[in-house]
Amino acid sequence: MISNRQRRFAGIFAASAAAALVLAACGSSDSADSGDSGGGDGEACTVKVGVATGQTGGLAYVDVPSLEGFDLWKDEVNAAGGIDGKFQVETIVKDTRSDAAQSATVAAELLGEGISFLITPGDADPSIAAGQLAQEAQVPAMSWFGSAPILPAAVGDFMFSNAFGDNSQARVLADYATEQGYTTAYTLGSPDSAYTSNLPKYFAVAFQDNGGTIVGEGTYTMGQPNFNVIADQIKALNPQPDVIMTPAYEPDFPTFLKSIRGAGINIPVLGTDGIDSPTTLALGPIADGVVYTTAGVLAPEGPQAEYFEKFNAKYGKDPEAIFAVTGYELGLILNAAVTQAQSCDPVAIKDAITNLEGVQGITGKIGFKGGDRMAIREIALIKVVNGQRELIALVAPDPTRVPAA
Amino acid sequence: MDAILTYVVNVISLGGTYALLALGLAVVFSVLRLINFAHGELMTLAGYTLLAGIVLGVPFWAAVIAAVVVGGIAAVIMETTAFRPVRNANPATLLMTSFAVAMLLQVIFQNFISARGQAVPVPSMFTGSIPIGNAQISIIQAISIVASLASLIVLKLFFDRSRWGWAIRAAADDFETVRLMGYRASRLIAVAFLISGLLAGIAGVLWVMQRGSVDPLMGLKPVLAAFVVVVIGGLGSLPGAVIGGYILAGIEIALQTWLPESFIPYRDALTFVLVVVVLSLFPNGLFGKRIAEKV
Structure with a gap:
């Protein structure tokens, strides 16, 4: 026989479980599972990018504009036929709610979908949580703009950051x-x-x-x-x-x-x-x-004038933070790496990132060669x-x- | 001597804000047996209203009044739309509802305003300090002290002198009897939420004036502090909420001021250890009454 107290506890448990399921189901993919993220040797394939990002919570101030910039790059590159004219880019975006534990959960889900590249939040702690799973799965991961220099070393050779240390x-x-x-x-x-x-x-x-x-x-x-x-x-x-x-x-x-x-x-x-x-x-x-x-001066004139124009055309507003530019630059880094790797294979992309140098970004040149997997860029x-x-x-x-x- | 004076000023200033917040929680708890975790979002809403007023060029005093009033109205809307339908459910349902309302409001702020914090440019006349002996007190701290003490005095008069004030105090002891004496439950609860919302509005304005910005998650930390205060003071005790506010501020500021450098990372943990000590000596809080469980 179930007592009142047990019934009440069961009610709380059921409500909590339901809430957890709803929250876990939150997140979005810009397309259904399509394309092949395998590929290799210059054959056309789809680069599946998992974005474990803090769309809500304390890191949203970095992660939201970063994703806006990255999405702008993705639209452009896909409209031009893909990276190097043949590698289409598909993103699967899931909200980490700026929580380290949730970042790991989301990263595991994304890795389970066969991604070639993982983007982690703009802070070291959730990036380490997500990156460790990517390291185990041998998939390269890059933080939006986590600048703690301990980040790559804490995870391993598949972890990078788009930020200077x-x-x-x-x-x-x-x-x-x-x-x-x-x-x-x-x-x-x-x-x-x-x-x-x-x-x-x-x-x-x-x-x-x-x-x-x-x-x-x-x-x-x-x-x-x-x-x-x-x-x-x-x-x-x-x-x-x-x-x-x-x-x-x-x-x-x-x-x-x-x-x-x-x-x-x-x-x-x-x-x-x-x-x-x-x-x-x-x-x-x-x-x-x-x-x-x-990372740079956010200004609607000078070298960023064209970027402001493109950003405005897509979002109907100016970029608010430099992260809207560095997010776009993360796309340019991926562009350079996949072009060099001629593959959607995660290990080949990781090797290519490691050897990148002089990638022309908006704020300046960006590279990783000879560094500690933190981006080498001007400050x-x-x-x-x-x-x-x-x-x-x-x-x-x-x-x-x-x-x- | 200066150190003591500075300490007292800091405690009165922070304690006053904690007391206002905790009273807001305690007033609702006294009539509904609910700790409303969406109380912090009322503060945030007041902060955004203040910002909107400043951006629209409304005189600062009018923006402050608008922020406080919006806090009160939003609390009543929150009660009628979210809590009234589940009023007779068990306390766990009410608690879950308050979490849901808090999260919903946070997401609305993030998606319809901005995930980023917004600077609240308080007029420059509020920047600066006033000398008191050899010590100095910032103008915002002075305003915080005066506003919180004035609010507490007005509230005390309300509880002591008005019919609805008596009813809420009585409801804290025995809600059913108050209903039997002719007070409509819905109206009593709505008045409690209104007071709670106005208090959240005042606390929100003071909080934003000290912090200089408002962001969607701003209410989270203060509501947790207020929850601790209410527990220290004794759930359902209105004087306890006020005294608890000053006690928590006293502990926090003392640890910030005098804790040796090497112990500073443990400051929050030590605060809660002291709270646990208080609760182990007074299991129902300092002014709480033992609540008999219905069997």
Whole structure:
């Protein structure tokens, strides 16, 4: 006999199971299972690309524009007859909800569909979860823009990232700080992700290597309500630092800026690529003078004019973040790799990516040859001036001076 | 001395916001026995309303009022559309419904506004600080303290002096008796949701003014903090929710201020260890009553 309590528990269990099934069924494929992802030796075949991406949740700010850029590339290449005129591209997109465990689940589903290439979220932790399964299945995986340099090494030789390494951007920031005559710095990181935890350490190594001194290190929790305590701690430092460096990104970066500027701290702030978004630009005077590293300057004129036009024609809006450009560039990398491999075979594509160099992207040339499977690309140093991005310099950091991952 | 003063200011400022949020949860719990996890999304909605007002060029004070009012109206709509149909179901169904409403609203914000956070450009007059002795308090913190204390005083007057306030307090003890005294359940619950939504609106405005941006998942962390506060204070206890808010803020700020650097990664864990200690000493929360189970 079933008691009330058992019946109630059964009800909860059934509801949870139903919800899980519905969520698992979410996701979309742009076409039914069609085409052959086998192929080889120059024979025409379909390159099946699995996209395990955070369409919702905390990583949507990277993954959504990245996918928009990639889809734009896919439409163009397919309209032109496919990669090298014969390899059509098919994507299967599934939402990871920005969750590492869900990224692994989604990756397993995609690998089960016989994909040749897997795209993982724009952050190291879910990319490692998804990438490990791809490594086991011998399918190349590439993160949208996960910049933690530990990412490829944590997974294996089938894992790549479309981003420069955090150690590289930290080197660029440290050199900029030294050029500005800053000799003391305060760093603020968070143990909550590899990105926010390691970047201050890389910066400290590079800055000290330049002769600078770290006079204080702060720690925050991602999503904390305010940074008033941190602001008080910075104000209490003696001597005051010349510069503050933090990899905090939204929503923490705006909160941090508001807290320190509200407390009357006007020390210059250095940030990283996570803050390259309209949110930072829209913060008003408090964001003026913030300097950060990113993949390139998002601007409707110059080399990106044509891209803005194409993007507008497809989506009816301008790209909001540089990730809409780097997502398109990931397509160009795949284009170059498949053209070189002349195959849809995952191992052949992985070998081709490993040897790529000088692939012409929109922000500059991109390659992997001789590197640690993080993209070798130029890093843009940007300053926020009156709510606009102003390019300070494009820098290709010397690999011998980049802090070890 | 300055450190103590700064600590007190930080606790009153954060604790006030926690108290407003927790009271919003507690008011609904008192009449419906429901922890409404979609409460955080009401905050988010208030944040987006504030942003819309600023973007449309509405005076800032009007945008703030609109944000608070939208929070209240949305809470009533949430009650009539989502919770009323399942009101008599078991508590687990109500809880699941609140999760579903929260997720639905998050997805709506993501798909119809943006998955990315949006900066909320608060007027520059709110940037800056006021000296208090040798310490300083930021203007936004000062506003936060004044607004939360004023809201708590108004709410106290409402609960002490108005018929509906008495009814909600009484419903927290015995809902059925309040109904027998002539109060219509639907109206009582709608009033509770309205108050809860207005509180979420005020907390949402204060939260966004401190954070400078609003994003679809903004409500997640504060609602979890408010849930902890309500548990510390005692489920269903309105004074407990307020005091619990200040206790949680006190613990969090103390750990942020004085915890040695090497222990900082364990800060959140330590906060919850202290919460567990409080609950092991007071299993029903500080002001909670033992709830007899019907057999």
